[in-house]
Amino acid sequence: MKLYTRYLSPQTATPIEVAPSSDINTTPLVGVLMALVIMLMITVPVPLYALKIDMPSRQSGSMEPEIVVVEIDAQGFVFWAGTKLTTLNDISEQMAISAQQPQQPEIHVLPAPDAPYGFVTAVLIMAKKAGLQRVGVTN
Numbered sequence: 001m002k003l004y005t006r007y008l009s010p011q012t013a014t015p016i017e018v019a020p021s022s023d024i025n026t027t028p029l030v031g032v033l034m035a036l037v038i039m040l041m042i043t044v045p046v047p048l049y050a051l052k053i054d055m056p057s058r059q060s061g062s063m064e065p066e067i068v069v070v071e072i073d074a075q076g077f078v079f080w081a082g083t084k085l086t087t088l089n090d091i092s093e094q095m096a097i098s099a100q101q102p103q104q105p106e107i108h109v110l111p112a113p114d115a116p117y118g119f120v121t122a123v124l125i126m127a128k129k130a131g132l133q134r135v136g137v138t139n
Contacts, residue, residue, distance in 0.1 A: 066105035076119040095130035108132040
């Protein structure tokens, strides 16, 4: 029987119990992953076509759209660019006028934190019905 001196106690020359190793050999794992990456690179087709997208061009005469802030306070009152609108018809008229402009303004709806949700959605629905294209809710 061959004795391995590194497993023997230096004082008594009796065998020492060695705890099993809990290390994982990751070399095979890295090899398999590299092989999979290479196979993936080989099998993925190279795009042979170009996708044509018509992007809008910026002309020198074009201007930035006007920004209209529509505020809704906690009581449900609507302010169009600082002017208080008292009825739903006033709001609809302002939106229709804005929708008829050659370059529609950007409508920024700014509800108060405690504004009724129904009023905010009503303003958004009226903007959509009026045909406004650029409407967003800001805070």
